[in-house]
Amino acid sequence: MMFTKLLLVLLLAACVPAQVQICDMNPPDRVECGYPGISADTCRARGCCFNSAIRGVKWCFRPKAQVCDVNPAERTECGYPGISADTCRARGCCFDSAVRGVKWCFHPKGIAFLRVASE
Template structure:
């Protein structure tokens, strides 16, 4: 390594450490409610659960033939609202507002077209690592 490469190496190392420090462990619902067949790989062969969580990803080795370190479901306002879109049970009507949905004590997310935006929450008792 040439002496003039040292500052560049230092910047790369600092950015890498900042990225790792910024990642937070996903919630249990973000991980356990992800169907194994929908998992998207987030790690590498032989990754440990600790390394996976440091990347902000989920880890479960309970199912063979699918990624064990995988990207979590998106965060929601409450854990009861974290679920795959296929698990949503409609709690409203097309075009419902977030306010009307909340008045029904349901979850609201309009990020994906053609799925229920207002949907019933689920108990978090099934959420675990």
């Protein structure tokens, strides 16, 4: 049991730089992913970035666009069949309907792993 907890901590620590990198962007480039007053935990649970260091800008925002560049075979479901692009994105997920027969609403790179590991 102790080994499992240690392994989980090490895996999470290895993922933190990737999360910081996908959330490191200029404040004017932030795209809203939450709502006024959203908590950091709720924002991150939606797969979004949270940074309240600067007043007057979006604190809960979508990760950088390139995190949605996921091989269709490696996509992790984030929605349900028939979900709209807007609903999918409101969940903090990626939407790409260009390839038939694969998940269209899916977790961004690195986000699904962080969610599973932190539960």
